Every structure is written in structure tokens, then in C-alpha cells.
Amino acid sequence: MKPTTYRINRFILHIGLIALGIITVFPFIWMLLSSFKPNSEIVSANPSLLPHVWTLENYLSISDKFNFFRLFGNSLFLALIITALVIYTSLLGGYVFAKYSFRGRGTLFAVVLSTMMITWAVVIIPRYTMFESAGLRGSYLSIILPAAFSGFGIFMMRQSISTIPNELLEAARIDGASESLIFHRIIVPLSANSISALAIFQFLWVWEDYLWPYLMITDQDKQVLSVGLTTFSGQYSTDYGGLFAATSISIIPVLLVYVIFQSRFVAGASSAAVKG
Numbered sequence: 322m323k324p325t326t327y328r329i330n331r332f333i334l335h336i337g338l339i340a341l342g343i344i345t346v347f348p349f350i351w352m353l354l355s356s357f358k359p360n361s362e363i364v365s366a367n368p369s370l371l372p373h374v375w376t377l378e379n380y381l382s383i384s385d386k387f388n389f390f391r392l393f394g395n396s397l398f399l400a401l402i403i404t405a406l407v408i409y410t411s412l413l414g415g416y417v418f419a420k421y422s423f424r425g426r427g428t429l430f431a432v433v434l435s436t437m438m439i440t441w442a443v444v445i446i447p448r449y450t451m452f453e454s455a456g457l458r459g460s461y462l463s464i465i466l467p468a469a470f471s472g473f474g475i476f477m478m479r480q481s482i483s484t485i486p487n488e489l490l491e492a493a494r495i496d497g498a499s500e501s502l503i504f505h506r507i508i509v510p511l512s513a514n515s516i517s518a519l520a521i522f523q524f525l526w527v528w529e530d531y532l533w534p535y536l537m538i539t540d541q542d543k544q545v546l547s548v549g550l551t552t553f554s555g556q557y558s559t560d561y562g563g564l565f566a567a568t569s570i571s572i573i574p575v576l577l578v579y580v581i582f583q584s585r586f587v588a589g590a591s592s593a594a595v596k597g
Contacts, residue, residue: 349572356379360560360561386553386560388541395546399465399534404527407469412478420482445533477519485512550567
């Protein structure tokens with residue numbers, strides 16, 4: 322390909338990506354700017370992107386609508402706990418499938434992968450019945466236990482750990498390192514990129530989950546933020562300003578997690594596609 326043609330194609334690609342990025346980000350920008358508008362301006366027949374009248378009332382009155390900060394803390398607690406559990410169990414499962422040979426390993430790994438193909442609608446009723454019978458409805462255990470293991474996480478970690486040389490692990494065993502020491506001092510640090518990628522995915526999935534917490538949590542003080550946001554929708558009207566303000570604040574943890582792990586995100590996501 323000629324240098325001129327290459328530069329033209331590269332320029333067109335960049336313009337296309339920039340346009341796609343603007344289209345993707347625009348709804349969030351519109352929501353953020355609308356959170357500073359009074360409701361009368363949001364529902365106006367002639368809306369504008371920038372507020373005609375800037376106001377902080379939507380943010381200042383969030384706690385008047387519902388216990389925002391309590392629900393925000395509940396969601397943050399569950400997201401952090403579940404993300405940490407999924408990372409650890411996925412590392413353990415990935416390590417076993419990648420570095421240990423035992424009878425039925427391929428079949429068992431296929432079973433793990435099959436869990437990724439089962440739709441949520443198929444298991445929601447049996448799962449609800451099981452936790453209801455166990456008396457766990459209303460407890461955070463009903464949220465944490467089903468999410469503590471991830472077929473996607475195990476697959477991702479297995480692919481990443483498969484790239485770690487077996488000679489490195491054998492050298493550690495010869496030096497007298499225990500399997501626990503090898504896992505925590507060698508496998509975990511060398512899987513940092515994949516851990517970062519999985520942390521972003523899992524935190525986002527837990528943070529935005531709505532239906533399962535809605536079904537399981539019966540105490541409003543223990544409810545999560547995604548469910549609490551429905552408080553702004555009344556029978557005859559919706560407090561759009563308050564809803565946009567609360568949603569804007571709820572995005573902050575997701576952005577922070579991405580900013581913290583983004584340097585390793587691309588490398589981690591790419592390593593999951595490497596065949597061991």
C-alpha cells in the first residue's frame with residue numbers, strides 16, 4: 322500500500338472512530354447537563370442542550386426523595402465484595418484448569434463454559450425458589466452467593482494463566498515453594514492485566530444489576546441504588562432532574578474503577594484471547 326493511501330485510510334478511520342465516540346458519549350453529556358436544569362426546562366417542547374437556568378437543586382434535594390447515600394453505600398459494598406470474590410475464585414479455577422492435569426478436566430471445563438450459554442430467564446425462577454426455601458430472601462447472601470463464581474471469569478483467567486511458562490512453576494516447586502505460595506506469589510502477580518479487565522467487567526455488571534436485587538431484598542434500607550432510582554418515577558409524572566442528578570452521581574464509581582484499571586485493561590482483555 323502506498324504511503325499516501327495509507328495515511329488517507331488512517332485519517333478516515335480516525336474520523337470514523339471520533340464520530341462513533343461522540344455518538345456514544347453524547348447521551349451521557351446530555352444527561353449530565355440536564356441534571357442542572359429545572360424539570361420545566363427538561364420537559365419543554367423546545368429543549369436545548371445547555372441549561373437556560375443553571376440550578377443545583379436537583380443534587381441538593383436527592384436525599385429528600387429517598388435515602389440516596391445509604392443505597393449508594395449498599396451498592397458499593399456489594400459491588401466490591403462480589404468483584405473481589407469473583408476475581409479470587411476465577412483465579413483459582415483458571416489456575417487449576419490451566420496448570421493441572423486430571424481425569425475429566427476437559428469435560429468439567431466444558432460444563433463451566435456451558436454456564437455462560439444459559440440465559441438469565443431460564444434460571445431466575447428456580448434460583449428464586451431455592452433462596453426463598455433456604456430463608457435467604459432479604460439477606461445479602463442471596464445476592465453474593467449466586468455471583469461469587471463466574472464461568473466467564475474462569476475462562477478468562479484460564480486463558481491468561483496458560484501463557485505462564487510451566488518451567489517457572491517447576492523451578493518454584495524445586496525451591497520448596499508450596500502450591501499456595503506459587504499461586505499467591507507467582508500466578509496472581511503475573512495475572513494482573515487479566516485481573517484488571519475482569520474487575521472492570523464484574524464491577525459494572527454488579528453495579529447495574531436491577532432485577533435480582535429487586536426480587537431478593539425486601540428491606541428498603543438494604544436495597545441497592547439501581548432499584549432506588551425508580552423512586553423518581555411517580556404514577557403521573559417523573560422527577561427527571563432528580564433522576565438525572567442521581568444517575569450522574571451513580572456513574573462516578575464505574576468511572577473511577579475504569580480509570581484505576583484502564584492502563585491494564587486492553588492488555589488483560591487481549592490476553593484472554595491467547596490460546597494456552
